[in-house]
Amino acid sequence: SAVISQKPSRDICQRGTSLTIQCQVDSQVTMMFWYRQQPGQSLTLIATANQGSEATYESGFVIDKFPISRPNLTFSTLTVSNMSPEDSSIYLCSVEVGAAADTQYFGPGTRLTVL
Amino acid sequence: KQEVTQIPAALSVPEGENLVLNCSFTDSAIYNLQWFRQDPGKGLTSLLLIQSSQREQTSGRLNASLDKSSGRSTLYIAASQPGDSATYLCAVRPSGSEKLVFGKGTKLTVNP
Numbered sequence: 001s002a003v004i005s006q007k008p009s010r011d012i013c014q015r016g017t018s019l020t021i022q023c024q025v026d027s028q029v030t031m032m033f034w035y036r037q038q039p040g041q042s043l044t045l046i047a048t049a050n051q052g053s054e055a056t057y058e059s060g061f062v063i064d065k066f067p068i069s070r071p072n073l074t075f076s077t078l079t080v081s082n083m084s085p086e087d088s089s090i091y092l093c094s095v096e097v098g099a100a101a102d103t104q105y106f107g108p109g110t111r112l113t114v115l
Numbered sequence: 116k117q118e119v120t121q122i123p124a125a126l127s128v129p130e131g132e133n134l135v136l137n138c139s140f141t142d143s144a145i146y147n148l149q150w151f152r153q154d155p156g157k158g159l160t161s162l163l164l165i166q167s168s169q170r171e172q173t174s175g176r177l178n179a180s181l182d183k184s185s186g187r188s189t190l191y192i193a194a195s196q197p198g199d200s201a202t203y204l205c206a207v208r209p210s211g212s213e214k215l216v217f218g219k220g221t222k223l224t225v226n227p
Contacts, residue, residue, distance in 0.1 A: 042204070042217040043215075096213065103164050
């Protein structure tokens with residue numbers, strides 16, 4: 001398994017500002033994932049972050065809006081830029097572990113409210 | 116495009132009852148299927164992982180089955196307890212992909 005922490009756990013932000021969310025894992029992992037869970041909706045993958053390379057974004061998500069850093073094998077950040085109320089969501093990071101790297105474990109999430 | 120559906124969206128049962136949560140997916144080309152639990156305001160806890168070659172997995176009072184050809188999975192919870200109250204999410208990993216495709220979840224309430 002993996003123990004994942006996220007900071008901040010929650011925040012309330014003003015429209016037009018940016019927030020950087022941190023994700024820390026207790027072991028080295030190759031791939032880290034960032035998901036968004038909008039109110040009443042399921043989780044949607046934003047991007048996949050590999051250490052030493054550019055993040056890969058899913059359809060509908062762009063680097064200018066959600067820049068990601070992956071400086072080492074245990075840490076990643078997601079920035080939500082130029083926020084609007086539609087960005088109010090829970091943002092979760094996850095990692096793959098296991099003998100076949102096939103089980104995903106999730107952090108506790110960051111609950112973001114944009115006013 | 117893979118789509119995952121969970122029925123029912125919400126379920127309320129008395130304590131002690133056995134129950135089944137359903138998950139269906141549109142594309143049978145999956146690598147595995149994972150069931151998660153999400154408590155209010157919290158992250159996800161992995162409950163069970165079923166590989167595409169497996170039919171079921173068990174952990175304590177939980178049993179998950181997989182019928183890949185029909186695109187269905189069920190999560191069986193035996194002797195439900197109030198502490199089981201949470202939202203249960205089903206997610207499939209498509210073949211050749213690292214990402215998970217999630218259903219919207221079933222919100223379970225177990226009444227004492």
